[in-house]
Amino acid sequence: MPLLDIKNLTVSFDTSVGLFKAVDGIDVAVDNSEVLAIVGESGSGKSVAMLAVMGLLPATATVTADKMEFEGIDLLKMSPHDKRQIIGKDIAMIFQEPVASLNPCFTVGFQLEEVLGKHLGLHGRAARERAVELLHLVGITDGAERLGAYPHQMSGGQCQRVMIAMAISCNPKLLIADEPTTALDVTIQKQILDLLVQLQLDTGMGLIMITHDMGVVAETADRVIVQYKGHKMEEADVLSLFENPKSNYTRALLSALPENAVGDRLPTVSDFVFEPAPGARA
Amino acid sequence: MTTPVLEVRKLTRDYVTSGGFLRPAKVVHAVKGVNFTLQKGKTLAVVGESGCGKSTLARMITLIDPQTSGEILIDGISANAAHVTRELRQKVQIVFQNPYGSLNPRQKIGDVLAEPLLLNTSMSAAERRDKAMAMLLKVGLGPEHFNRYPHMFSGGQRQRIAIARALMLNPSFLVLDEPVSALDLSVQAQILNLLKDLQDEFGLTYVFISHDLSVVRYIADEVMVMYFGDVVEHGTRDEVFSNPQHEYTRTLFAATPNSSVESIKARLAKKAALAG
Numbered sequence: 001m002p003l004l005d006i007k008n009l010t011v012s013f014d015t016s017v018g019l020f021k022a023v024d025g026i027d028v029a030v031d032n033s034e035v036l037a038i039v040g041e042s043g044s045g046k047s048v049a050m051l052a053v054m055g056l057l058p059a060t061a062t063v064t065a066d067k068m069e070f071e072g073i074d075l076l077k078m079s080p081h082d083k084r085q086i087i088g089k090d091i092a093m094i095f096q097e098p099v100a101s102l103n104p105c106f107t108v109g110f111q112l113e114e115v116l117g118k119h120l121g122l123h124g125r126a127a128r129e130r131a132v133e134l135l136h137l138v139g140i141t142d143g144a145e146r147l148g149a150y151p152h153q154m155s156g157g158q159c160q161r162v163m164i165a166m167a168i169s170c171n172p173k174l175l176i177a178d179e180p181t182t183a184l185d186v187t188i189q190k191q192i193l194d195l196l197v198q199l200q201l202d203t204g205m206g207l208i209m210i211t212h213d214m215g216v217v218a219e220t221a222d223r224v225i226v227q228y229k230g231h232k233m234e235e236a237d238v239l240s241l242f243e244n245p246k247s248n249y250t251r252a253l254l255s256a257l258p259e260n261a262v263g264d265r266l267p268t269v270s271d272f273v274f275e276p277a278p279g280a281r282a
Numbered sequence: 283m284t285t286p287v288l289e290v291r292k293l294t295r296d297y298v299t300s301g302g303f304l305r306p307a308k309v310v311h312a313v314k315g316v317n318f319t320l321q322k323g324k325t326l327a328v329v330g331e332s333g334c335g336k337s338t339l340a341r342m343i344t345l346i347d348p349q350t351s352g353e354i355l356i357d358g359i360s361a362n363a364a365h366v367t368r369e370l371r372q373k374v375q376i377v378f379q380n381p382y383g384s385l386n387p388r389q390k391i392g393d394v395l396a397e398p399l400l401l402n403t404s405m406s407a408a409e410r411r412d413k414a415m416a417m418l419l420k421v422g423l424g425p426e427h428f429n430r431y432p433h434m435f436s437g438g439q440r441q442r443i444a445i446a447r448a449l450m451l452n453p454s455f456l457v458l459d460e461p462v463s464a465l466d467l468s469v470q471a472q473i474l475n476l477l478k479d480l481q482d483e484f485g486l487t488y489v490f491i492s493h494d495l496s497v498v499r500y501i502a503d504e505v506m507v508m509y510f511g512d513v514v515e516h517g518t519r520d521e522v523f524s525n526p527q528h529e530y531t532r533t534l535f536a537a538t539p540n541s542s543v544e545s546i547k548a549r550l551a552k553k554a555a556l557a558g
Contacts, residue, residue, distance in 0.1 A: 041466040042437070156332070185331040185493050190537035201556060212466055215496075215539025218546050239550065243543050256471040257541060258500035265478070266471040266500070 002029040003174055003206045004053070004091075007067035011045070011052050014060045022048045022061075024230040030174065033204040035197070037221035037238070039211060039253070045230040046210050047096075050176050054087055055080070071173070089119045092167035096179040098159035102151040108162050109147025112169065119170045134165040138195060157188035164192070168199060174206040175199075181216060193220055214257055218242060226250050285358040286319040287454050287487045288343065293317070293352035295338050312338040314511040315352070320455065320504075323481070325488040327502035327519075329495065329534065335511040336491050340459045343489065344376040357454055368402045375448035379460040381440035385432040391418070391443055392428040398450045413450065421446040421476060438469035442476065449480065455487035462497060474501060495538045499523055507531045 011023040023045040030036045040046045052063045053075065068075045070091060075083065095101040103111060112131045116122040122130055128147070135143030138161040151159055160180060167175055177196060181189035197220055200207045209220055217224055217238065224241045226234040226249060234247040245251045254260060255267045293316045301307040313335040320326050328336045341347040343354055348363040355361070356373050375398075378384040385394060395414035399405050405413070418428060421442040432440060441461060448456055458477070462470040474497065480486055492498050498505060498519075505522040507515040507530065514528040526532050 041468060186495070186539075187331055187533060187537045189539075193539075201553075213539065214467065215541045218541035219539045219549065222550075239543070239546055242541065242546055253467060254541075256467050258471075258474065258494075258496040259541070265475055 001072060002031050003034075003071060004028065004030045004208075005067060005069045006049075006053065006065060009049060009052065009063070009065040009068065011048050011057065011064075012062050014062070022230055023052070026225075026227070026230075026232050028208075028225065030206040030208060032173070032206055033200070035200060035207045035209060035220055035222045037209045037211060037217045037224045038227060039214065039217055039224060040227035041212055043229065044227045046227050047178050049227075050093070050178060050208065050210060054091065054093055054176070055083055056093075088115065089170040090172055091174045091176065092170070092172035093176040093178060094160075094163050094167050094180050096182060098163045099151060099156055101163060102159055104151055106150075107147065108149050108151065108154070112147070112162065112166055115166050115169050130169070131165075134169050135162070137168070137199075138162075138165045139191065140165075157184055157192065160184065160188075160192055161195075164195065164199075168203075171203060172205055174208070176208045176210070178210045179212070180209070182211070182213070189216075196220070214253060226253070284322070286355075287322050287357060288318075288320040288489070289353075289355040289358075290316055290318050290343065291353040291355075293339070293342060293354065294350045295335070295342060295347070296350045311511050313342070316508075316513050318506060318513075318516065320487060320489065322454075322487055323485045324503045325481070325490055325501055326504045326506060327490045327492060327498040328506050328508060329492060329498055330508035331493060331534075333510075334508045336508050337459055339508070340376065340457050340489065340491050344374050344457045345370065346376070372402055372451040373454040374457065375451060375453040376457040376459060377441070377444045377448050377461050380464055381437050381444055382464075384444055385440060387432055390429050390431060391423075391435075394432075394443060395447055395450055398447060402451055417446045417450055420449075420480075422472075436469075437465055438472060441465060441469075441473055445473075445476065445480070449484070449486075452484070453486075455489060457489045457491070459491045460493070461490075463492065463494060470497070477501065495534065507534070 006026070006028040009023055009026045010021060012019045012021045026049055028049065038046045048057070051057050053068065057063065065076060070086065109131055112134065113127040116127045116130055131147055132143040135146060140146050140158065140161055180196065181192050184192065193216065196207065209216065211217060221238045223237050224235070225232055226247065228249050233249045234241070234245065236246065241250065242254070245254060252267070258266060293313060294311070295313040297310045297312055299308045299310070316339060318326070328339060330336045342349045342363070345361055345363040345366045353360060356370060359370065361370050392411065392414050395417055396410040399410045399413060415425060415428060419425070423439065423442055435443065462473050465473060477488070478501070481488065490498070490501055502519045505517065505519050506513055507522070507528065509530045515522060515526065515531050522531065526535060
C-alpha cells in the first residue's frame with residue numbers, strides 16, 4: 001500500500017470569469033522511502049495539488065478526488081480537527097520562500113518549540129534541547145545561540161534550514177518540499193538538497209519534491225511526474241525520463257535547458273506541438 | 283585599438299553601518315578593487331553567490347550608486363554617479379532581477395516605455411509614442427499591449443517590457459542583473475533568445491549578472507567570478523569552463539546540478555549501494 005495515494009484529484013477555483021481548474025484529474029502515489037519529483041512550470045498546478053493534500057487552500061477552492069488516502073486513512077472524510085493531528089506531524093511541508101514563511105515577529109526558537117509543544121507535548125527545557133538537536137541535524141552548529149535569533153537576522157539558506165528543522169521535528173512519514181531551493185544560490189542549493197536526501201535516507205520517509213528545475217530532479221528523484229496546465233503529461237522513473245522522454249512536453253523542457261543548447265538558439269517550449277494529455281479537453 | 287565601451291579601474295565600494303553609542307561603525311567592503319575592460323558587442327558574465335558584491339558592482343557601473351574609489355570609463359568618458367549627465371544616462375541602462383517589482387503598477391506599458399525618452403530627450407509626444415510602439419513590437423509583444431497595466435502580464439512578458447524600456451535610449455551597454463532567475467525554464471529560454479537577437483541587431487554590449495552557470499555558459503563571451511568582493515577569476519568562457527583556476531570556481535561548478543544521464547546513473551548506483 002502506498003504511503004500517500006491520490007486518485008483523480010481535481011482542484012478548481014471560483015473566479016470572476018467562472019470556474020478555473022488548476023488541477024485536473026491527477027493521480028499521485030508515493031511509497032515509503034521514495035523520492036517523487038513533480039515538475040512543471042508556474043501555473044501547472046504542482047503546488048496546488050500538494051496544498052490540497054495539506055488542506056491549506058483558501059475557501060474559494062473546491063477539492064474533489066476519487067481517493068485521497070494517507071496510510072489507508074481517508075483524508076477527504078476527515079474532520080478538520082482530526083486532520084490537524086496528522087498535518088504538520090506525519091505529513092510536513094517545506095514552503096518555497098523561507099524568509100516569507102517564517103513569522104518575522106517571533107524568534108526561530110519560539111517557532112520551532114511551538115511545533116514541538118503542539119504535536120509532541122514537549123515544553124520548557126525538553127523542547128529547547130530537542131530544538132537545538134534539530135538545528136544541529138540540519139547543519140546549524142551554534143543552535144543554542146541561534147534559537148534567540150529572528151528570521152531577518154539569518155540568511156536565506158539558514159532560514160530554509162530552520163524550515164526543514166520544523167518540518168522534520170515530528171519525524172514525519174511524508175515530507176513535501178515545495179521548491180525548497182528556488183530562492184537560493186547554487187552552493188547553498190547543493191547543501192540543502194544533500195541535506196534533504198540524507199535525511200530521507202536516514203529516516204526512510206517519503207519525499208515529494210516540487211520543482212521546475214530539471215537539474216534538481218536529476219540530482220534527487222527516484223520517480224518523476226511531469227505536469228502541464230493541471231494535467232499529468234508523463235510519469236516515469238528518473239533515468240528513463242531523461243534518457244527517453246515519452247511526452248513532447250518533457251522533451252521540450254529538457255531541450256530548453258541551456259546546457260543542451262544546439263547551435264545559437266535555445267528551443268523554447270512553444271516550438272513544440274503537444275499531444276493533449278490523456279483525458280484533457282481541448 | 284578602439285576605445286572599450288566600458289572600462290573599470292580599481293573600483294571599490296564600502297558600506298558603512300553606523301555604530302551606536304559606544305559602538306564603533308562597521309565597514310563592509312562590498313567590492314574590493316575590480317578592474318576590467320569590455321569591448322563592443324561582447325557579453326561579460328559576472329558570477330558569484332549572493333553577497334559577493336556582484337549587484338553592488340552592477341549598481342556602480344549603471345551609475346546608480348557612487349563608487350567609494352576607482353574609476354569608471356564609459357566610451358572613454360569618466361563617469362561618476364554623483365553627477366550623471368543626460369548623455370551618460372543614455373549610454374547605460376539596467377534590467378533588474380524581479381520583473382514584478384521593477385515596473386510601476388500604476389503606469390501603462392506605453393508610458394513605461396516612453397518615460398526614458400521624456401526624461402532624457404526632447405522628442406515630441408507623438409515621436410515618443412511611435413518609438414515606444416516600435417520597441418514593443420521588437421521585443422515580441424503586440425500593439426494591443428500598449429495601453430495595459432503591468433499586472434496584466436506574465437513574468438516573462440514583464441521581463442520583455444523591462445528589456446524594452448532599457449533599450450529605449452539606444453544604450454552602449456546594458457546591465458542585466460539576474461534577468462532570468464525569476465523565470466520558468468521555457469520562458470527563460472525565450473528571454474535568452476531575445477537577448478541574443480537584440481545583441482545581433484543593435485550590436486549591444488551586455489554585463490550579465492547571474493549565479494546560474496548553465497545560463498552563463500550559453501550567453502557569455504567572458505566570465506568573471508567574484509567571491510567576497512574580489513574577482514577571483516576572469517577569462518574567456520571556454521578558458522573558465524574548461525580549466526577553472528580558483529578553488530571557489532571549482533566549488534561553484536561542483537554545486538551546479540548535473541542533468542546528464544551518466545550522473546543520474548552514478549547517483550542511483552550510489553544510493554542502491556547505500557540502501558543495500
